[in-house]
Amino acid sequence: MNNDFMLAAEIRVRxxxxxxxxxxxxxxxxxxxxxxxxxLCRNWGTEYRKWxxxxxxxxxxxxxxxxxxxxxYDDKIELWVRVTEIKYHSIKFEYKIVRKxxxxxxxxxxxxHGCTNASSGKLFxxxxxxxxxxxxxxxx
Amino acid sequence: MNNDFMLAAEIRVRxxxxxxxxxxxxxxxxxxxxxxxxxLCRNWGTEYRKWxxxxxxxxxxxxxxxxxxxxxYDDKIELWVRVTEIKYHSIKFEYKIVRKxxxxxxxxxxxxHGCTNASSGKLFxxxxxxxxxxxxxxxx
Amino acid sequence: MNNDFMLAAEIRVRxxxxxxxxxxxxxxxxxxxxxxxxxLCRNWGTEYRKWxxxxxxxxxxxxxxxxxxxxxYDDKIELWVRVTEIKYHSIKFEYKIVRKxxxxxxxxxxxxHGCTNASSGKLFxxxxxxxxxxxxxxxx
Amino acid sequence: MNNDFMLAAEIRVRxxxxxxxxxxxxxxxxxxxxxxxxxLCRNWGTEYRKWxxxxxxxxxxxxxxxxxxxxxYDDKIELWVRVTEIKYHSIKFEYKIVRKxxxxxxxxxxxxHGCTNASSGKLFxxxxxxxxxxxxxxxx
Numbered sequence: 001m002n003n004d005f006m007l008a009a010e011i012r013v014r015x016x017x018x019x020x021x022x023x024x025x026x027x028x029x030x031x032x033x034x035x036x037x038x039x040l041c042r043n044w045g046t047e048y049r050k051w052x053x054x055x056x057x058x059x060x061x062x063x064x065x066x067x068x069x070x071x072x073y074d075d076k077i078e079l080w081v082r083v084t085e086i087k088y089h090s091i092k093f094e095y096k097i098v099r100k101x102x103x104x105x106x107x108x109x110x111x112x113h114g115c116t117n118a119s120s121g122k123l124f125x126x127x128x129x130x131x132x133x134x135x136x137x138x139x140x
Numbered sequence: 141m142n143n144d145f146m147l148a149a150e151i152r153v154r155x156x157x158x159x160x161x162x163x164x165x166x167x168x169x170x171x172x173x174x175x176x177x178x179x180l181c182r183n184w185g186t187e188y189r190k191w192x193x194x195x196x197x198x199x200x201x202x203x204x205x206x207x208x209x210x211x212x213y214d215d216k217i218e219l220w221v222r223v224t225e226i227k228y229h230s231i232k233f234e235y236k237i238v239r240k241x242x243x244x245x246x247x248x249x250x251x252x253h254g255c256t257n258a259s260s261g262k263l264f265x266x267x268x269x270x271x272x273x274x275x276x277x278x279x280x
Numbered sequence: 281m282n283n284d285f286m287l288a289a290e291i292r293v294r295x296x297x298x299x300x301x302x303x304x305x306x307x308x309x310x311x312x313x314x315x316x317x318x319x320l321c322r323n324w325g326t327e328y329r330k331w332x333x334x335x336x337x338x339x340x341x342x343x344x345x346x347x348x349x350x351x352x353y354d355d356k357i358e359l360w361v362r363v364t365e366i367k368y369h370s371i372k373f374e375y376k377i378v379r380k381x382x383x384x385x386x387x388x389x390x391x392x393h394g395c396t397n398a399s400s401g402k403l404f405x406x407x408x409x410x411x412x413x414x415x416x417x418x419x420x
Numbered sequence: 421m422n423n424d425f426m427l428a429a430e431i432r433v434r435x436x437x438x439x440x441x442x443x444x445x446x447x448x449x450x451x452x453x454x455x456x457x458x459x460l461c462r463n464w465g466t467e468y469r470k471w472x473x474x475x476x477x478x479x480x481x482x483x484x485x486x487x488x489x490x491x492x493y494d495d496k497i498e499l500w501v502r503v504t505e506i507k508y509h510s511i512k513f514e515y516k517i518v519r520k521x522x523x524x525x526x527x528x529x530x531x532x533h534g535c536t537n538a539s540s541g542k543l544f545x546x547x548x549x550x551x552x553x554x555x556x557x558x559x560x
Contacts, residue, residue, distance in 0.1 A: 060347055
């Protein structure tokens, strides 16, 4: 499995993302994780919204973040991401949040998602093109 | 028309709603406006989600807020609301955001919404039960 | 150690907290965790903002959430919380997010925080009144 | 006065910014307005955070948005901004939110800010370098 992190996106910390400690509020890192997933899919050639249009949704079943240093307003942030697990019914992404200026890792985390049939709300038990697609991307 | 503001809800300022100035970030007042609308509907006897289930949605077409003083973390906030206009195709709510501790008005604002058919996405041009309902509430 | 969860607060799901899957967006549960912490402190007799005023801040160093079922717009949600670890320099809270209507557990999670000197930004290495206070609450 | 809108930034709609109608939740446009302001300052040569470091803050005293069409998840959005008023004690920005794909204007709005002394919390009554700076930018 290709375990290298990919630089999926660069963003600027928004004023709205800060809190009264003067740092980025903890929940906002989970928003950034989503941005990383979205851009990973685009980079791999199929936008995530197209997967949703084809009846697949990926609700988060687990999320974890380890905060090491604070992001601040207007910091340029690199969003790194990789897939570390893919099954018919689930996928796991890992993230690295890096301050671009000094390459400091601000946070690490992961999310696990259920590969879910959008109409039935059930997890996929059989091969879905999404599974094949992800597999093909992380195996080469 | 009954133009009195109703106290729709009391909320506490969340840490996530503050910004690095130490005050509530401006956009969050629009979230509070929505809370006030939701509780107004409940208070009037029909939950807003039931109107959505019956095919009506109320996307915001206009929003305005005048900020007079800052809300801070953990402040108890009163959300006041009234309807000042109802037409087949639109409704206007006005809001008053008050700090409970000293009854200080922190913000005033309004939102205008299109009364929209959820399936077609078009504005209603004929009487919809929602119209009658709101009218009955503000006329007595 | 008193390991019982306390019902810290009841909230309504806001429209702003939903996403295009029609459910509460995953990051918002971390906002709710904060609400639970805030109300736990108030319930224990000293508001968290007073601890901040006395020079203690509790930045999140770790957050985890396991999502079991979806919260939806207008659901009444119970926020349960307990402290499962207290040290001079860190504290761990656990959370249970419950849909009030049917007592279904929607999510479980925890956060770990650094007990930090607000002026120096350093973790406390000696007893701080906060440590004693929490300890006294969970030991009886 | 130079009244031309400047393209300050291009962003992607995040999943977290959508609501259960499948469109961007109304309050998020105010976050985007802030992004536009931040990038306008950077483009003009002095980052907004540097003005804050020099003791000036610009709390929003008024915000308005007219929503014309919906932004959706993953849309590429252009943020256009201009300054239409500058006084010692206040500044007004106007915004145009445009969907890049078809150049459709999704929203128009403005914010007015108090040019405030960060330490005293009072509005500036005398010329502040910020005033001169903005004036020099919009007069040529």
